[in-house]
Amino acid sequence: MSSSDGAFSRWRHSEGAQGLILVSPTFLYALLLLAAPLATIVAISFWTQDYLVMIREFTLANYIRAWTEPLFQTLMLRSVVIAVIVTAATVLLAFPIAYYVSFNVRPERKALWIFLITIPFWTSYLLRVFLWKVILGYNGVLNSGLLGLGLIDEPLTFILYNANAVVITLAHAWAPFAILPIFVALEKIDRALLEAGQDLGESRFTTFLRVTLPLAMPGVVAATLIVFIPTIGDYVTPKLVGGPDGAMISNMIQLQFMKLNNGPLGAALAISGMIIVTAISLIFLWLNRRYLKVRQ
């Protein structure tokens, strides 16, 4: 056997090579379906479009429009605000549920509870959004129920076809994604640490603040990012329950690509959105590391 053969076969059996072989299918998949489209979008965002013809000349005009036109500014700001509210609502509501399952449910029942929490996911996302329409609508379940009980005289209109509806729907949709990471973080806490907290003079509540909460923060941070990042770019929910006042940036991107034949502007808006999400996420992570010493 030649020495190069030996070297190759040695390389083939090395840990590095085996790792490479293991990740390469996923890597190829990601390259084809994530990196390539992303690169295309980045490229398009610097071009212009004339009806159906793409003019491949470098320009920053799309970005200038995306960042200066009041309509786009409004939509972008609204997307961020809605995403922040949805994230805050979801994580705040998810924490007590995760806490209850982790600390108050008997160990043999926990799997069942987690299973129950994921049940809404057995139906499609679209269907769930439609169901919220049925619940929140003018003649919907909520309004007819409240009318029937005599609690209101005329149907509530502030709960559908506006930003409120988007927040309600998204918060429900993302709840399990927030519950699970927080639950996992809580599960990892050694229960002896809580006893130690009380043994050292803290009440149950102050032990929660000084021990449980800091140790659960990695889960809370994960939940926050998991909910925030996709929410800001959500398209279906604002489309279906948002109405004109609940429209978000993705709806505008869709409009630019599909209706207005201005792919480059849509692409610039998309890239701008990504930059904003990345920036906000990084600032959030930095703040956590700085002030809460969250170690991932």
Place this chain on the structure above:
Amino acid sequence: MTRQLIELDRVEKNYGEVRALTGVSAEIREGEFFSLLGPSGCGKTTLLRTIAGFEDLSGGQLRIDGQDMRGVPANKRPTNMVFQSYAIFPHLSVGENVGFGLRRKGLGREAMAREVGQALDMVGLGGYETRASHALSGGQRQRVALARALVLKPRVLLLDEPLSALDKKLREQMQVELRKLQRQVGITFILVTHDQEEALIMSDRIAVMFDGGIAQLDSPQVLYRRPVSRRVAEFIGVMNFLDASVGGNGADGLEVDVAGLGRVALDPAQCPEGRSGTSTVVGLRPETMTILFDTSEKAARVAEGSVSEVVYFGDMTYYDVTLDGVAAPVTISMRNLPGRPVLDRGARARVGWDAGAMVLFR
């Protein structure tokens, strides 16, 4: 002179049908090193946790410093605990861990740093304040847990098998260190352990627990020399058991005929369980018997037998000797003094023994 600090009065604890503590009564004195010793599941940890306030009592009374502890939560008790897992807060540095309980005392920043520093010095971790707690070794974690509890100057320090996770050498070192530390700070220590040697080395008094109750509460010496039952005797150290039949009360005490050894008269103190029936056993520790290597050596009583097993330990040799007329061999330990031979298997041996070291069991 010595005050009772903790009084346990028929303390009971049930988990559903399981009776973890079945009416434990004991008094723990101020400033003593007290051990709860027993096999796993005997209730020793449950008892410790009831003292700490992590478990409610199902019955009986627990008083610390004369105060009934019913309804007093763990954070309001004058006790602090070193947990088996050490329970070091992973999100806090060594200094923050040790200072955790001090925060409530309203000390200034400087006073707190000084107390933390002193506590760390005491356990040999001076200057470790800023270290991350997850980078510590097992022995260091244990010291941090000790410092964190002792810095609060509790009336009672509770230790839940604190040495079981350490390797043998470190464990032996910590046993001596803990004992020294306890004398130095003068705080009452209550140690839970399943290691009888550890309990003997460290304690002023030991409560041996079986099945949720205390079988014997005595000093290590009394516990070793005069176990009150065969079960306690078997749990602590090695003991040989020889069949015996009980006769009447003679002038020198209870007359007992011991298989392979002959007639002896036992003092009432040697019969902790009293006399009952005629067929019984006597116990003899391995070191209370000697092998007489030289015909000139004298002993109170002498028996004959043959060596069936030899285990050489360097400083000691353990012999299994089958006494003439007895089926089961007895174990005899001998120091390997200079010039003293080590017998071979099969050799004949003369065994010296003393009736005064015997204990009669039911």
